[in-house]
Amino acid sequence: MTPPRTVRPRLTERALVEQAARHLEERGFRTYVDPDGTDYFDLVARRGPEVGLVEGKLGRPRALLGQALRRRPWGDWVAVALPSRRLAERLVAETRGRRSEPVGVWLVQENAVVELRAAVPFTARPDPYAPERARLHRVLDQVDRGEIPTGARWDGVAREVRRASGGRGFAEWRLDEGP
Numbered sequence: 001m002t003p004p005r006t007v008r009p010r011l012t013e014r015a016l017v018e019q020a021a022r023h024l025e026e027r028g029f030r031t032y033v034d035p036d037g038t039d040y041f042d043l044v045a046r047r048g049p050e051v052g053l054v055e056g057k058l059g060r061p062r063a064l065l066g067q068a069l070r071r072r073p074w075g076d077w078v079a080v081a082l083p084s085r086r087l088a089e090r091l092v093a094e095t096r097g098r099r100s101e102p103v104g105v106w107l108v109q110e111n112a113v114v115e116l117r118a119a120v121p122f123t124a125r126p127d128p129y130a131p132e133r134a135r136l137h138r139v140l141d142q143v144d145r146g147e148i149p150t151g152a153r154w155d156g157v158a159r160e161v162r163r164a165s166g167g168r169g170f171a172e173w174r175l176d177e178g179p
Contacts, residue, residue, distance in 0.1 A: 016056045
C-alpha cells in the first residue's frame with residue numbers, strides 16, 4: 001500500500017506578489033499591489049522619491065525578465081519574483097549583461113524573500129525615461145491623496161503613447177538607455 005501523498009497548497013501569483021510586498025514594507029516602502037486594477041503593474045513600491053517595481057510569475061522566468069525590462073521606464077529599479085529556487089538561480093546565471101544585470105531576482109518562499117540578485121537603479125545620462133517616471137510619481141501622489149481610488153484603471157499611465165496608424169505602442173519602447 002502506498003502512503004498518502006502530502007499535497008502542498010499551490011502558490012498563486014497574487015500570494016507571491018503579496019509576499020514581496022511584505023518584504024518591501026519591512027524595509028520602509030509603501031506598496032501598491034495591482035494598483036492600476038489591470039494587472040499591468042504587479043507591485044509598485046515607494047519610499048520617498050524612490051519607486052521600485054516588482055513583477056511576479058510562477059514560471060517562465062525569461063518571459064518575466066522581458067516583462068520587467070518593459071516596465072523599467074516607470075521605476076527607479078525593477079525586480080522579478082519567482083517561487084522556485086531552481087528557476088530563480090537559473091535566471092541569475094543566464095542573464096548577464098548591461099540590460100539584465102540591474103534587474104533584481106527574488107526567490108519568494110512561504111515566509112521569506114531571498115534576494116538572489118539585488119535590484120539596482122538603471123542609470124543613464126540623460127535619462128530617457130524621466131517623463132514616464134515623473135508621470136508615475138504624479139499618479140501615486142493622486143492615489144495617496146485619495147483622488148484615484150484603489151483598483152481604478154490608470155488609463156494612459158503605461159500606455160501614454162497612443163497608436164494612431166503606425167504610432168509607437170508601449171511594447172515598442174527601446175531597451176537600451178543610451179550610451
